[in-house]
Amino acid sequence: MSVKFSLENYTFEEVKKLDKNKTIIMFPIGPLEAHGPHLPLDVDIRGAEITVELASKQLEEYGYSIVSLPVLPYCIADAAHSFEGTISISENTMLNLLRDIITSVVSHGFNNIVIFCHHLEPKNTDVLNIIEKEFNLSKEANVLVSKAIEKSISCNKNILDGEFPLLDMHAGEVETSLFLWKFPNRVKGNYSELTPKWINLIKQFANGANDFETAGANNCYLGDPAKASAEKGRILYEKQAKILTEEVYYFMKSDEAI
DSSP states (O other): OOOOTTTGGHHHHHHSSSSTEEEEEEEEEEOOOOTTTTBBTOOOOHHHHHHHHHHHHHHTTOOOEEEEEBOOOOOOOOTTTTTTOOOOHHHHHHHHHHHHHHHHHHHHTOOOOEEEEOEEEEEHHHHHHHHHHHHHHTTTTTTEEEEHHHHHHHHHHHTTTSSSSOOOOSSSSHHHHHHHHHHHSSSSSGGGGGOOOOOOHHHHHTTTTTTHHHHOOOSSSBBGGGGGOOHHHHHHHHHHHHHHHHHHHHHHHHTOOO
């Protein structure tokens, strides 16, 4: 994350001087999670960080002060937990952790908080939606849980070259492209030799699968990593960041914003 936007680079006096009504607290989340044999465990961490940074630069142009919390590297990641290195936490732990972090942020006068999670596991998304509802109903803070990733999926089909782009859901063409763009030296050379893995996770989970392995993704990737490129990574994530920017802009313009 850019020094410019990172909360950890402020002094307490600098934080105190911020215009709280015009400051948006960005809260990126992404678990430490297995992403195939070709990508490191921090794909979702870096994906959250990069998307939030790109969106923060755009939001500044609208006159908002953007401050980002450090990426929270833990959430519910049960789907990949059978793969070594993945860290998952329980639903109760996730709920209490988010409540405590947001409550602490609010205690310093910040009212507008945007959660961007680079991880679409349904149980995790359910917890985020509970948190959003709790804080907005209590009027304690105005919280937005971004749906930028979900919204970007339909757009991605016009950019991706894999046979079934809507099924490119994990460590496939999209996320491999991100790392080829931003961290090319961290992508293992075998990515270009990986065969496509097309699995409809929704159907597999409905039929009784409870993680990637039982769904058939025995190497923890879904999609076509071999079709990835750095240029696609740039296009995909700039588009995703634009969607996040638009979400936040309308969130702040709504009558509900505090």
